[in-house]
Amino acid sequence: MTNKWSKLSLVILAMLLVLTACGSGAGTGNESASESGGKATGKQVTLTFWHHYSTASPEEKTLTGVLIPKFEAENPGIKVKAVAIPWEELHKKLQIGGSGGDLPDVARLDIIWVPEFQKRGLLQPLDEKFSDFNDIAKGLLEGPLSTAKVGEHYYGLPLNTNTKVLFWNKDMLAQSGIDKAPETAEEFFADLAQIKAKYDKSWGYGEPALQGWNILPWIWSNGGDVLSPDFTTADGFLNSQATIDIVTKLKAAYTSGQLAGFKPGDVPVTEGHAGGSYAMMAEGPWAVAQFQSQFGDFTFEMASFPKGSAGSIQVLGGEDLGIFSKDKQEESWKFVKFMVSEAAQVEMGKIGQIPVNLDAMESNEIKAVAYYAPFLEQLKTAKARPPVDSWPQIDGVLSDTMSSIFMTDKDVKAELDAAVSKIDGLLKLNN
The missing domain is CATH 3.40.190.10 (Periplasmic binding protein-like II)
Known part of the structure; x- marks a missing residue:
C-alpha cells in the first residue's frame, strides 16, 4: 500500500509542476522585451546611449530626469543607460570603438559625422531595417532629415536642429x-x-x-x-x-x-x-x-x-540619432522613435533645442519660446555642410x-x- 501511494504521489507532483509552469507564463525566461511586446515578462534589455549634452545642463537634466524615465515607463522591458561625453571626445571614442567593438547601441551624432561612420559600416540603414521608417520620417523637418541620408539610404533620424x-x-x-x-x-x-x-x-x-x-x-x-x-x-x-x-x-x-x-x-x-x-x-x-x-x-x-x-x-547645425547596435536593434529603434516624438521634442524644445518634429513645432509651448522666431526664419535658407x-x-x-x-x-x-x-x-x- 505504501508503495502504491508513493507512486501516486510522484504522479500528482509531476502534474502540479507542469500545471504551474503553464500557468505562470514564464516560458523559458529568455525571451527579449521586443518579443514579449515590451512587457516585463522576459529579461530586461539595457540600451547604452552616448550623447554630448553637457553634464548638469538643462538638456542633460531633461534627458535623464524626464525623458528616459518616461520612455522606460512606456517600455517596461527596456532600460536606458545614458553616458555624457564631451563632443570632441565622443567623436574619437566612436572612431576607436568602431575598430575595437566598444560601441553604444544609440548615439547622438553631430550631423557631419554620419557619412564617416556610415562608410565604416557602423550605422544601421534605418529605412531598410524598419518597416515604419517612412511613417516616422514624414513627421520630421525635411532639411534636418536630409542630413542623415548617405547615398540612397538613411542612417539616422534628426534629433534637433539649429543655425546661427x-x-x-x-x-x-x-x-x-x-x-x-x-x-x-x-x-x-x-x-x-x-x-x-x-x-x-x-x-x-x-x-x-x-x-x-x-x-x-x-x-x-x-x-x-x-x-x-x-x-x-x-x-x-x-x-x-x-x-x-x-x-x-x-x-x-x-x-x-x-x-x-x-x-x-x-x-x-x-x-x-x-x-x-x-x-x-x-x-x-x-x-x-x-x-x-x-x-x-x-x-x-x-x-x-x-x-x-x-x-x-x-x-x-544639429544632431542626428544613429543606431550602432547589432543585437538590440528593435529596442534601439523604439528609443529613437521616442526621442523624435512630439512629446519628447516639446520637452527639449522648452529648454532651447529647436525641434525637428512638425507637430512639436506647432505646439503652444514651442510657439511661446519667442526667441526661436529669427532662427526659424534663418533655417529657411540654411545649408548643411x-x-x-x-x-x-x-x-x-x-x-x-x-x-x-x-x-x-x-x-x-x-x-x-x-x-x-x-x-x-x-x-x-x-x-
Whole structure:
C-alpha cells in the first residue's frame, strides 16, 4: 500500500509542476522585451546611449530626469543607460570603438559625422531595417532629415536642429552712428569701420573659430563654395573669385582690428558680446540661454545674417540619432522613435533645442519660446555642410588655411590653391 501511494504521489507532483509552469507564463525566461511586446515578462534589455549634452545642463537634466524615465515607463522591458561625453571626445571614442567593438547601441551624432561612420559600416540603414521608417520620417523637418541620408539610404533620424543668426549690441551700434543691424555684407563691413572709430579697444565682430561652421556662411552668401555640387573636387570652388573676394575682406577686417575672437587669449565671444568687447557676433540659440542665465542685465538683439550676392545663407547645425547596435536593434529603434516624438521634442524644445518634429513645432509651448522666431526664419535658407566622410579632415584643412591667411602676409589665392590640392587629395583617398 505504501508503495502504491508513493507512486501516486510522484504522479500528482509531476502534474502540479507542469500545471504551474503553464500557468505562470514564464516560458523559458529568455525571451527579449521586443518579443514579449515590451512587457516585463522576459529579461530586461539595457540600451547604452552616448550623447554630448553637457553634464548638469538643462538638456542633460531633461534627458535623464524626464525623458528616459518616461520612455522606460512606456517600455517596461527596456532600460536606458545614458553616458555624457564631451563632443570632441565622443567623436574619437566612436572612431576607436568602431575598430575595437566598444560601441553604444544609440548615439547622438553631430550631423557631419554620419557619412564617416556610415562608410565604416557602423550605422544601421534605418529605412531598410524598419518597416515604419517612412511613417516616422514624414513627421520630421525635411532639411534636418536630409542630413542623415548617405547615398540612397538613411542612417539616422534628426534629433534637433539649429543655425546661427546675427546678434548685435544696439547701444554700441547707436553710439557708432548706426541705427540698425546690417542687412547686407556691404553694410556689415562699413559698420565695422564705424564701430572701430568709436570703440578703439573693442571689435565690431567676434568670431570664435575659423572652421567651416564659421567661414562657410560668408563664402556661401557671397556665391562661393568649398566643394563642387557633386562633392568630387574643391578646384574652381574654394579658390573661385567669389571665395577669394570674401576671404580677402574678412582678412582686411582682422588686420584692421575690426574682427577678433579666434586666437588663444582672445576674449570669449559670447561673454565678450555681453560685456561690450564685440559689437556683433553670429551664434545659435544656446547663446540666448547663456545670456539669460549669466548676463541677465544685457539686452541682446537678433537679426538675419548679412546678405551677400547669393543671399543670407547660414550653416545648418544639429544632431542626428544613429543606431550602432547589432543585437538590440528593435529596442534601439523604439528609443529613437521616442526621442523624435512630439512629446519628447516639446520637452527639449522648452529648454532651447529647436525641434525637428512638425507637430512639436506647432505646439503652444514651442510657439511661446519667442526667441526661436529669427532662427526659424534663418533655417529657411540654411545649408548643411558637405555630406562626405572626409569632411572632418577637410574642415581641418579649411581651418589651417584660414589661420594662415588671416595671421600672415601670404597671398589669399595661393593659400586657397594649396588648400584645394590637399582637399582633392583627401577626396580621392576616401573614394
